[in-house]
Amino acid sequence: MTPPQRDDAERPVAALLAPDILDLLEEDPSSVALETEEMHPADLADVAEALPEDRLVAFLSALPTARAADVLEYLSEDLRSLALEAMSTRQAAALVTEMTPDDRADVLEELEEERAEEILQEIPAAARAETEALLQYEPDSAGGRMTTEFVAAAETLTVEEALRSVRAMARTERREALYTVYTTDAKGRLLGVLSLRELLAAPEGAHLSDVAWTEVHTVLPTAPQGDVVRLASDYDLVAVPVVDDDRRLLGVVTVDDVIDAIEEEQTEDVQKLGGMEALDEPYMQIGFLAMLKKRAGWLSILMVSEMFTTSALQHYDKELERAAVLTLFVPLVMSSGGNSGSQSTSLITRAMALDEVRLRDWWRVAVRELPSGMTLGAILGVIAIVRILLWQHFGFYDYTMQGRTPIGYVAGTIACALVGIVTFGSMTGSMLPFLLRRLGFDPASASAPFVATLVDVTGLIIYFNVALLFLRGTLL
Amino acid sequence: MTPPQRDDAERPVAALLAPDILDLLEEDPSSVALETEEMHPADLADVAEALPEDRLVAFLSALPTARAADVLEYLSEDLRSLALEAMSTRQAAALVTEMTPDDRADVLEELEEERAEEILQEIPAAARAETEALLQYEPDSAGGRMTTEFVAAAETLTVEEALRSVRAMARTERREALYTVYTTDAKGRLLGVLSLRELLAAPEGAHLSDVAWTEVHTVLPTAPQGDVVRLASDYDLVAVPVVDDDRRLLGVVTVDDVIDAIEEEQTEDVQKLGGMEALDEPYMQIGFLAMLKKRAGWLSILMVSEMFTTSALQHYDKELERAAVLTLFVPLVMSSGGNSGSQSTSLITRAMALDEVRLRDWWRVAVRELPSGMTLGAILGVIAIVRILLWQHFGFYDYTMQGRTPIGYVAGTIACALVGIVTFGSMTGSMLPFLLRRLGFDPASASAPFVATLVDVTGLIIYFNVALLFLRGTLL
Numbered sequence: 001m002t003p004p005q006r007d008d009a010e011r012p013v014a015a016l017l018a019p020d021i022l023d024l025l026e027e028d029p030s031s032v033a034l035e036t037e038e039m040h041p042a043d044l045a046d047v048a049e050a051l052p053e054d055r056l057v058a059f060l061s062a063l064p065t066a067r068a069a070d071v072l073e074y075l076s077e078d079l080r081s082l083a084l085e086a087m088s089t090r091q092a093a094a095l096v097t098e099m100t101p102d103d104r105a106d107v108l109e110e111l112e113e114e115r116a117e118e119i120l121q122e123i124p125a126a127a128r129a130e131t132e133a134l135l136q137y138e139p140d141s142a143g144g145r146m147t148t149e150f151v152a153a154a155e156t157l158t159v160e161e162a163l164r165s166v167r168a169m170a171r172t173e174r175r176e177a178l179y180t181v182y183t184t185d186a187k188g189r190l191l192g193v194l195s196l197r198e199l200l201a202a203p204e205g206a207h208l209s210d211v212a213w214t215e216v217h218t219v220l221p222t223a224p225q226g227d228v229v230r231l232a233s234d235y236d237l238v239a240v241p242v243v244d245d246d247r248r249l250l251g252v253v254t255v256d257d258v259i260d261a262i263e264e265e266q267t268e269d270v271q272k273l274g275g276m277e278a279l280d281e282p283y284m285q286i287g288f289l290a291m292l293k294k295r296a297g298w299l300s301i302l303m304v305s306e307m308f309t310t311s312a313l314q315h316y317d318k319e320l321e322r323a324a325v326l327t328l329f330v331p332l333v334m335s336s337g338g339n340s341g342s343q344s345t346s347l348i349t350r351a352m353a354l355d356e357v358r359l360r361d362w363w364r365v366a367v368r369e370l371p372s373g374m375t376l377g378a379i380l381g382v383i384a385i386v387r388i389l390l391w392q393h394f395g396f397y398d399y400t401m402q403g404r405t406p407i408g409y410v411a412g413t414i415a416c417a418l419v420g421i422v423t424f425g426s427m428t429g430s431m432l433p434f435l436l437r438r439l440g441f442d443p444a445s446a447s448a449p450f451v452a453t454l455v456d457v458t459g460l461i462i463y464f465n466v467a468l469l470f471l472r473g474t475l476l
Numbered sequence: 477m478t479p480p481q482r483d484d485a486e487r488p489v490a491a492l493l494a495p496d497i498l499d500l501l502e503e504d505p506s507s508v509a510l511e512t513e514e515m516h517p518a519d520l521a522d523v524a525e526a527l528p529e530d531r532l533v534a535f536l537s538a539l540p541t542a543r544a545a546d547v548l549e550y551l552s553e554d555l556r557s558l559a560l561e562a563m564s565t566r567q568a569a570a571l572v573t574e575m576t577p578d579d580r581a582d583v584l585e586e587l588e589e590e591r592a593e594e595i596l597q598e599i600p601a602a603a604r605a606e607t608e609a610l611l612q613y614e615p616d617s618a619g620g621r622m623t624t625e626f627v628a629a630a631e632t633l634t635v636e637e638a639l640r641s642v643r644a645m646a647r648t649e650r651r652e653a654l655y656t657v658y659t660t661d662a663k664g665r666l667l668g669v670l671s672l673r674e675l676l677a678a679p680e681g682a683h684l685s686d687v688a689w690t691e692v693h694t695v696l697p698t699a700p701q702g703d704v705v706r707l708a709s710d711y712d713l714v715a716v717p718v719v720d721d722d723r724r725l726l727g728v729v730t731v732d733d734v735i736d737a738i739e740e741e742q743t744e745d746v747q748k749l750g751g752m753e754a755l756d757e758p759y760m761q762i763g764f765l766a767m768l769k770k771r772a773g774w775l776s777i778l779m780v781s782e783m784f785t786t787s788a789l790q791h792y793d794k795e796l797e798r799a800a801v802l803t804l805f806v807p808l809v810m811s812s813g814g815n816s817g818s819q820s821t822s823l824i825t826r827a828m829a830l831d832e833v834r835l836r837d838w839w840r841v842a843v844r845e846l847p848s849g850m851t852l853g854a855i856l857g858v859i860a861i862v863r864i865l866l867w868q869h870f871g872f873y874d875y876t877m878q879g880r881t882p883i884g885y886v887a888g889t890i891a892c893a894l895v896g897i898v899t900f901g902s903m904t905g906s907m908l909p910f911l912l913r914r915l916g917f918d919p920a921s922a923s924a925p926f927v928a929t930l931v932d933v934t935g936l937i938i939y940f941n942v943a944l945l946f947l948r949g950t951l952l
Contacts, residue, residue, distance in 0.1 A: 038691045042711045170677035178673045179655050179714075196672065197654045201646035215514045233739065235518045236732035238655075238714065255731050256712035262735065263709065266742045267826050273749060274822025274924060275815050283827040284840070292848060295819050296855050299898075302815050303856050307863055309807035314873050320803060327796060327803050331785035331810055331932055338814075339751050339778050339925040343771050346750025350743050351759040364760070372768060379772050380779050387783060397790050422775075448750060448924040449815040456807055 018050035025058050032062035041067070045074035053079075057087045060095070069098035077110050078285055084111060084119065093122030101127070102147035102257065105134035134251075142228050143221030145261060146242045146251030147177060155183035155191050155209040159202040166196065177252045180239040183212045188248045190216055190241060218243045221250055225261040230355060232258040268444070269353060273346060275302065275449030298447070305453045309334075312460040319464060323475035325399050325410060326467055329384075330460070333417050336380055337425035337459040338452030344369055344429030345451045352433055352443050362434040366427070373426030380422060381415030388414060405474035413470040420466060421459040428454050494526035501534050508538035517543070521550035529555075533563045536571070545574035553586050554761055560587060560595065569598030577603070578623035578733065581610035610727075618704050619697030621737060622718045622727030623653060631659035631667050631685040635678040642672065653728045656715040659688045664724045666692055666717060694719045697726055701737040706831060708734040744920070745829060749822060751778065751925035774923070781929045785810075788936040795940060799951035801875050801886060802943055805860075806936070809893050812856055813901035813935040814928030820845055820905030821927045825920050828909055838910040842903070849902030856898060857891030864890060881950035889946040896942060897935040904930050 017036075024032050036044055048059055048071055060068040060083060072080055072095055084092045084107070096104050096119055108116040108131065120128055130148050137143025151169060153162045162181060170178055181199055183192040192212030194202075202211045217231050218241045228240045232255060239252040253261075268278035277294040279286050286294075313320065313330075320327055348365060351357040357365065388411045391397050399410045429451045433443035468476055493512075500508050512520055524535055524547060536544040536559060548556055548571055560568045560583070572580050572595055580599075584592040584607065596604055606624050613619025627645060629638045638657060646654055657675055659668040668688030670678075678687045693707050694717045704716045708731060715728040729737075744754035753770040755762050762770075789796065789806075796803055824841060827833040833841060864887040867873050875886045905927045909919035944952055 038689060040689075040691060040693070040711055043691070167676045170673045178676070197646045200643045200654070213514060213516075215516060215519070217516070233735050235516055236735075238731060255714060255735075259709050259712075259731075259735065259738065262738055262742075263830065266738075267830070270746065270749065270822050270826040271819075273746060274819050276819045276822075279823070282830075282832045283823050284832055284837070288844070288847070291844075292851055295816070295848070296852055299812070299815055299819070299852055299856060300859060303808065303812050303859060304863075306808050306811045309811075310804045313804045313807070317800070317804075321800060324793070324797060327806075328786045328789045328793075330803075330806060331789070331936070332779065332782050334807055335782050335785075335814075335925075335929065335932060336775070336779050338811075338928070339775055340771070342923075342925050343747075343750050343752045343775070346746050346752075347755070347759050350746045354739065354743065354758075356758045356760055361760070368764070368767075371764070372771070375768055376772055376775055380775060383776060383779060387780075447818075449811075449818050452814070452928070453811065456811060460807070 017047050029062040041070035042074045044071045056083050065094055066098050069095045073103050081110050089118050089122055092119045097123050097127055100147050101130050104131050137221055140225045142219045142223040142242045145225055145253045145257045148251045150177045150252040152182045152184045157208050159206050162208055177239045177254045183208045190243055190247050190249045226265055228253050229262050272444040273447050275447040302449050302453050308457040309460055316464045319476055325401055329414050333421050333463050334456045334459045337421035337455040340376055340422045341425035341429030341451035341455045342448035344426045345446045348430045348433045349444050365430050369426045369430040373423035377419035377422030381418040384414045385411045409470045413467045417463045417466040420462045425455045493523050505538040517546035518550045520547045532559050541570050542574050545571045549579050557586050565594050565598055568595045573599050573603055576623050577606050580607050613697055616701045618695045618699040618718045621701055621729045621733045624727045626653045626728040628658045628660045628725055633684050635682050638684055653715040653730045658725055659684045666719055666723050666725045702741055704729050705738050748920045749923050751923040778925050778929050784933040785936055792940045795952055801877055805890050809897050809939050810932045810935045813897035813931040816852055816898045817901035817905030817927035817931045818924035820902045821922045824906045824909045828919050841906050845902045845906040849899035853895035853898030857894040860890045861887045885946045889943045893939045893942040896938045901931045
């Protein structure tokens with residue numbers, strides 16, 4: 001995100017508090033809960049991360065169970081698994097039971113299967129069934145993100161009855177999707193929706209069916225989390241309902257999970273744009289070999305593709321020998337095409353991710369990118385001409401190869417090649433995401449290095465053909 | 477985001493409904509409101525966008541004012557400005573008055589200054605003052621994102637009193653940050669916070685001071701929106717409070733605006749990573765010249781920097797003449813460095829944006845990237861050796877320059893150069909974001925093309941020095 005505002009000076013709480021907490025754990029563990037009572041669980045999790053690993057369980061044990069469960073939710077995956085491995089199965093089960101169903105499923109998913117099973121067996125039957133149901137879904141699907149705690153009310157209820165049940169729920173459930181009330185029929189099928197604000201504002205005595213909205217946007221549990229994100233973002237929802245094929249309400253994805261999903265999707269997109277597989281784990285936590293695997297694949301594919309540049313240069317080796325001056329500008333013209341392609345591909349993949357651009361828009365994009373590429377190429381071409389003429393004029397280098405060709409021919413070759421290559425780069429960079437999507441691939445795979453590689457090979461061919469045009473009869 | 481799930485077939489509502497709405501507008505405008513009553517304003521906005529531009533004002537006029545204001549919020553910036561220009565000042569002012577204060581400020585900001593001023597003069601004094609205050613802040617700051625409608629209550633109130641005031645507010649205000657209640661002292665200074673859920677769950681008769689949390693995370697109105705995003709994301713907040721230097725509550729940023737901010741920041745980051753300035757407007761809406769300006773600057777800087785490759789090649793022109801075989805692999809070795817650098821820079825800028833990596837972590841990153849780079853370089857080196865030996869063996873090309881040097885020397889040069897350049901690429905790509913942040917720049921400016929350019933120039937020098945080492949005595 002933007003500038004350096006937050007940094008080392010941030011979150012001093014955790015670093016400052018950790019030693020105090022350590023002392024308290026030694027001397028008077030029972031006071032830890034009271035001392036940290038007003039802190040946000042996320043801050044407590046920061047404190048927990050600043051403690052020595054072998055004190056983590058002691059710290060969690062010193063907190064009330066519900067509170068410890070909250071802290072666990074904010075801990076990093078590594079530490080959370082460590083804690084749940086290190087404590088007794090009963091204690092782990094007690095903590096996990098306190099979590100919301102969706103977090104419970106997430107936490108168990110991270111553990112070794114055997115340990116997860118042990119803990120699951122210790123959880124009360126109802127919570128266990130709920131958790132097992134959630135564990136069936138892919139973690140990055142709507143089902144994997146949803147919680148099964150939500151407010152559903154028969155549409156025949158009055159506003160006051162519904163409010164009473166919301167209030168009862170607020171007292172029993174721990175934390176949840178309370179801010180949206182869904183109305184259902186007798187079979188649990190979703191009929192309508194209203195926000196808690198609308199419920200509070202509704203005239204007393206009214207029935208839910210009078211005040212609820214009947215057009216409800218829903219997703220299936222198998223929908224990718226990107227769909228959930230788009231719904232929440234397009235309709236400003238604080239919860240996205242997940243329904244089965246019969247429109248029975250299965251759960252809701254709450255806005256905090258939507259934000260997590262957005263950040264996860266964005267991380268994946270950025271990493272793919274950088275020319276690698278998505279890591280799926282934080283950079284500082286992923287293992288060395290796991291990271292290498294994610295990077296080496298694309299790097300190798302890109303290099304093997306880039307070998308076509310070697311083949312292209314081999315093909316033109318006679319020309320290179322006669323017009324050695326051409327060699328000097330190979331990196332310059334090639335990289336310019338790659339750079340303009342990188343711009344276009346980042347523009348288009350992002351616009352696609354935001355649904356600003358759809359498949360059918362490819363033609364509108366093409367007619368924007370073509371003149372853009374030509375103009376950008378012309379600008380770079382002018383800069384290149386100036387550079388070449390200046391260097392020649394001041395005698396820094398003799399680009400005419402001992403006067404064998406006019407300097408204008410050399411400058412013209414480079415400038416025209418730049419126009420062609422930058423235009424080609426813009427077109428490739430903007431059209432590749434469409435092509436990938438059309439073929440059923442993720443358009444985000446159109447990474448900057450991928451585009452650059454495509455442009456490098458073709459760019460060389462453009463370059464040498466322009467050179468043949470300009471320099472035939474002098475150098476070639 | 478992920479795969480192609482949503483596309484042309486999506487949002488059929490808008491395309492299907494638009495003709496019907498057009499007919500209704502002709503025949504019986506008064507029925508439009510009733511016909512569209514249950515639709516989400518975002519869907520109505522889609523319908524509005526599918527209408528001919530000259531029917532837009534008629535459509536908005538056919539809706540109740542509050543409803544039309546909602547639709548206006550979801551319209552694209554272009555169409556919204558168009559509508560507010562086309563309608564009478566009084567109608568525009570009536571619509572804008574119905575909007576939430578933050579959206580009102582946003583909408584006026586997009587208009588021509590003169591038109592905005594005209595509309596502002598027609599707005600009731602209180603709303604005008606509120607809007608003018610918000611207009612002072614930068615649009616992408618916490619102040620620019622906040623709304624001034626929020627629930628603040630004296631901490632001496634009882635739970636029941638607070639609930640009554642929330643309910644009264646739900647009835648009068650249109651839509652806003654009702655789900656978080658802030659407690660304040662007599663001077664309006666922020667003391668505590670509790671969620672509406674906690675308020676609903678609180679025991680009757682309790683005072684707010686008994687149940688509110690006293691540790692509240694806040695931002696100043698001048699804070700960049702990225703700070704707001706991090707708070708909301710780290711603490712799962714549905715509203716982030718904005719306070720002045722005296723901790724007086726000025727407003728709150730609600731979670732729907734947080735999501736907008738996240739998507740905006742991410743778009744900027746992706747565009748910067750692609751090697752350009754952030755567009756600040758949707759790709760399909762930005763003007764041709766405006767887009768060129770955002771792209772041409774960096775493209776020119778990158779090309780001018782890339783000219784150092786020409787200088788480097790000029791420096792080694794004697795070597796190139798004697799060992800022409802070296803030319804063939806220039807694009808290959810250079811691009812591999814750029815690609816590994818692109819991977820590293822996308823990993824690190826993203827980790828920094830998520831606060832997973834801070835300035836002080838540079839050393840830990842360096843000791844990860846160094847062995848990563850070396851290993852990745854070695855993998856590519858082996859592939860290159862295989863390629864060279866195969867081509868030589870099958871006689872596709874003679875890399876020994878008529879036997880003047882052993883093939884192993886050539887392969888060794890390329891492989892060792894790859895190890896060096898890929899390592900250098902990984903280090904540059906990972907350290908540049910730290911350097912930029914340290915110098916007070918946005919680390920996201922460390923774009924893939926920027927890193928590639930840095931690596932290209934140094935890469936050539938590494939390449940020729942490795943070549944001198946291997947080929948001295950044979951070709952050189």
